[in-house]
Amino acid sequence: MRDNDIASVFGFFTEIGIIAQLSQAMLAKALPDGVHPAHFAIVNHMVRLGDGCTPQQLASAHQVTKGTMTHSLGVLSRHGFVRIEPHPTDGRSKIVYLTDSGRAFREQAIGSVSAMFGQVLDDDHHALMRQAMRSLHEIRVLLDKNREPPKPPQG
Template identity: 50%
Template sequence: MDADRPSERSLGANADAGKVFAYFNEIGIIAQLSGALLARVLPDGVHPSHFFILNHLVRMGDGKTPLSIAAAMQVTKATMSHSLAVLEKRGFIETRPSATDARSKQVFLTQPGRAFQIEAVSAATLAFQRILGEGDRKIMAESLPGLAAIRKLLDEHRDATPG
């Protein structure tokens, strides 16, 4: 075998690596484009990152600590503190001392926060529906279970060290 030519095995691994990269690259681009569309339907001063915090609390439940929300959002504690301050100023959340740990706080959605999250989901859904055809919705429905499985896998390994 010629030493300068890659083996069939390495070619296969490179092809798989290319597919893996292409898959996550497409997801990244979709996230960027959908985030930009979401930003256009949110009121001034509310960023998609703020909406994602509200959405996380709706999905995972009230009473999360700022640190656990920061970990879920993959941001620093300082960034999360700023975002929570914005949401609290708007009346969308309230922070309360933890009942079990006096050093910690817990975050709770307010009724206006829940209403805002519902309104934002409705506005984003309407914006997406304007551009999606029936075939697009079918592709999304078929791909959703696979995307959810990949999200779960990545979430389970969020703190894993590459390599």
């Protein structure tokens, strides 16, 4: 890869990271006390891809430790957003289900943060985001398929 390409790739992902940080800060303002954007991400994941997952499956999907996921699921359970039940065939594991309150929480949070974004973004910004969405989706799929990238060359 040429130096110019390296700088472009680094710049691209730096911009995505900054956008993610800024949008996460806005999302955090829309969430109830004690609920972090990472907790919202778990609920959002389960709405998008289905519930009935083990904590280990969720930890893998979010690339966190099982201990971190267990803590997050505890927070979500205390808020009534998920229900954690014993695994029917593996006595060492649990299964996580969304509750109706969890689904309602997600919708409320999306509505609140959308209103915040609506105060910042105009129609031109929405058109720009729609144009970028396809490319961003393709890159996300590519990275998701290659979660274990090759090690950088030693040199």
